[in-house]
Amino acid sequence: MLAAAHLLRLARRAGATVLPHEPVTGFLRDGERVTGVRTARRAIPAGSVLNAAGTWAGQLAELAGVRLPVAPRRGFILVTEPLPAIIRHKVYLADYVADVASGSAALQSSPVVEGTRSGTVLIGATRERVGFDAAMSLPALRRLAAGAVQLFPVLRDVAVIRAYRGFRPYCPDHLPVIGPDPRAPGLHHACGHEGAGIGLSLGTARLVAQVLVGDRPDLDTYPFRPERFAPREPNDQHRRI
Numbered sequence: 001m002l003a004a005a006h007l008l009r010l011a012r013r014a015g016a017t018v019l020p021h022e023p024v025t026g027f028l029r030d031g032e033r034v035t036g037v038r039t040a041r042r043a044i045p046a047g048s049v050l051n052a053a054g055t056w057a058g059q060l061a062e063l064a065g066v067r068l069p070v071a072p073r074r075g076f077i078l079v080t081e082p083l084p085a086i087i088r089h090k091v092y093l094a095d096y097v098a099d100v101a102s103g104s105a106a107l108q109s110s111p112v113v114e115g116t117r118s119g120t121v122l123i124g125a126t127r128e129r130v131g132f133d134a135a136m137s138l139p140a141l142r143r144l145a146a147g148a149v150q151l152f153p154v155l156r157d158v159a160v161i162r163a164y165r166g167f168r169p170y171c172p173d174h175l176p177v178i179g180p181d182p183r184a185p186g187l188h189h190a191c192g193h194e195g196a197g198i199g200l201s202l203g204t205a206r207l208v209a210q211v212l213v214g215d216r217p218d219l220d221t222y223p224f225r226p227e228r229f230a231p232r233e234p235n236d237q238h239r240r241i
């Protein structure tokens with residue numbers, strides 16, 4: 001949160017205008033070309049438009065008439081009461097890697113346990129594809145708690161003070177979507193980073209900026225191209241809201 005607020009401050013300082021609570025509802029077009037966005041209040045012309053709408057990026061792409069199969073992958077986190085510093089590093093079970101790489105929609109859980117500076121311990125991580133179902137799930141929370149106790153038996157008698165959930169932006173091939181969209185010239189995407197979007201945000205921003213100003217990107221962006229997906233697959237989930 002602090003990092004996001006800081007980045008926003010830097011963007012404003014660099015001349016960006018932020019329009020909160022004003023979702024994009026459509027695109028301005030000049031033939032095929034995307035020439036800006038439309039909101040409920042105004043039309044905003046732009047030389048280039050970047051779709052960075054996270055888990056909702058597929059819906060935004062659809063407004064531009066292109067398909068991006070970004071689906072919500074729900075995840076829960078438990079937060080314990082503050083403890084003395086007993087967990088000093090982020091500790092994972094190796095199963096976590098297999099869960100991330102899995103294409104299954106069913107509930108998966110492998111422990112990721114991390115102490116924070118304030119003493120609370122964060123316990124993740126579940127993954128499941130249930131659309132944008134925001135309901136708390138006791139089976140998911142139980143699996144998280146059991147996994148954490150398996151790694152750190154000392155947590156058995158510790159109180160959980162809260163739980164929260166979010167929707168990771170999941171692409172079927174587990175790669176993000178970064179770059180210009182040849183199906184809608186003028187439209188670029190930076191989305192679909194699943195459970196790594198915070199860590200990858202600065203690198204992604206750098207690639208996007210390099211492409212936008214016509215520099216050679218530091219990294220070959222071909223694997224991330226937006227048009228790599230089949231025209232439509234039966235389990236597209238971004239439509240289920």
Ligand SMILES: Cc1cc2nc3c(=O)[nH]c(=O)nc-3n(C[C@H](O)[C@H](O)[C@H](O)COP(=O)(O)OP(=O)(O)OC[C@H]3O[C@@H](n4cnc5c(N)ncnc54)[C@H](O)[C@@H]3O)c2cc1C
Nearest residue numbers: 023024053054056075166167168193194195196197198199
């Ligand atoms: C439980 C959980 C744990 C996670 N742990 C980690 C972790 O440890 N490390 C890590 O790197 N990542 C982690 N992630 C993943 C990370 O949160 C995401 O990858 C990241 O937030 C995606 O960033 P984003 O900027 O692409 O999308 P978002 O942060 O979702 O931002 C998209 C924005 O677009 C806005 N938007 C949507 N539709 C419109 C519209 N029509 N018009 C205008 N704006 C719109 C939304 O309101 C939102 O503000 C975790 C996610 C979950 C759920």
